[in-house]
Amino acid sequence: MHDSSKNGGTTRRAFMAATAALGVAAATPAAADASSTRRHQKPAKGLRIDAHHHFVPPGYVERGGPLPVFRTWSVQRSLEDMDRAEVDASVLSVTTPVLQVLAEDGNMMSRQLIRRCNDFGAQLVADHPGRFGLFAAIPLTDVEGSLREIEYAFDTLKADGIGLFTSYGNQWLGNAAFDPVFAELNRRKAVVYTHPVAPPWGSAIPQVNIALIEYGTDTTRAIASMIFAGASQRYPDVKMIFSHGGGTIPFLVRRFIREAAGNPALATLLPGGFMPELNRFYFDVAQIPSRPALAALREIAPASRMLFGTDFPYLTAAEHVTGIEQSGLFDTWERRAIDANIASLLPRLAESVAR
Structure with a gap:
């Protein structure tokens, strides 16, 4: 289980942080033989950080918030779920639909609610040192409001990154309207986590939850928009994280x-082709802890570009740990890497965990 004490775990945590800074998990030799290869070494327990973990700020549900599971959310439930699966820390983010709707409005209510969400998230980080990080929300369609909130999030709240949705109305992330915001994120070399949303036209199959099909598809639209609109090249220092294994990207x-x-126009825009641009991105494994989905993701992304994620409270951390292991697709070293990769993107959080 996670050692929540700050004294007993100091040595282990310092060791984990030093190795996590390299983007790999810690390891100790299985034998004294210096000629032993990496495959003959026994990996030690390394960092496990959840890159996709939701929280519910006060007033969020009352505004017509997410599914009923969010009505029972509490920080204690988050910590208990993390401890059951030996998750050292989780990066908090808000999810749909409230911020999505307000962000599309581009009004002052959106700015105010987003500020309250970010303040609450930052307070959780402060109240539980080493257990939480924060992807701060911004009202992306409100450029001035977004630039102000980016400054506040990074300079005042010391957020770990920015959380965006894959689309806002009929605009996906590569849209030129968002260029001023991405230029600032690029200047700051920001980590940007994205979460899918439902498109404005709704579900083509009203009998099922709109998220079942549309979320994965909207993630794909956002990735295609970033690459084919040239945004991935314009903003190479933005570290983009896409949820749920990249949606339907592996299949398309x-x-x-x-x-x-x-396409001649695209061939000029992308002289290296599609894959070098796709390889700029990171993909969390939230909601895909099964062999078929993980196998598809592994075909387009190495383990070094995969991040452990759970989509808590919709699924549990234990489901993902078990699913990844039972898939049989990754050796122990790769599983440790998936668990810890985000530490190299978020050094402040990794250092906080190590204290």
Whole structure:
């Protein structure tokens, strides 16, 4: 279990942080033989950080917030779920639909609610040192409001990164309207976590939850928008994280590769093709702890670009730890890497965990 004490875990935590800074998990030799290869060494327990963990700020549910599972959210439930699966820390983010709707309005109510969400998230980080990080929200369609909130989030709250949705109305992340915001994020070399939303036209199959099909699809739209609109090249220092294994990207990647090579305009824009741009991104494994989905993701992304994520409170951390292990797709070293990769993106959080 996670050692929540700040004294007994100091040595282990310092060791984990030093190795996590390299983006890999800690390891100790299984034998004294100096000629032992990495495969003959026994990995030690390394960092496990959840990159996709939701929280519910006060007043969020009352505004018509998410599914009923959010009505029972509490910070204690978050910590208990983390401890059951030996998750050292989780990066907090708000989810749909309240901020999505207000952000699309681009009004002062959006700015005010987002500020309250970010303040509450930052307070959770302060109240539980080493257990939480924060992806701060911004009202992306409100450029002035977004720039102000980015400054506040990083300079005052010391947030770990920024949380965006994959689309806002009929605009996806590569849209030129968002260029001033991405330029500032690029200047700050920011980590940007994204969460999918439902498109404005709703579900094509009203009998099922709109998230089942549309969330994965909207993630794909956002990735395609970033690459084919040239945003991934314009803002190379923004470290983009896409949820749920990249949505449907693994199943459409061949089409995108052919389009990038065969369309003259895109061939000029993407002289290296589609894959070098896709390889700039990171993908969390939230909601895909099964062999078929993980196998598809592994075909387009190495373990070094995968991040442990849970989508708590919708699923548990234990489900993901078990699912990744039972998939049989990753050796112990790769599993440790998936658990710890985000530490190299968020050094402040890694250092906080190590204290």
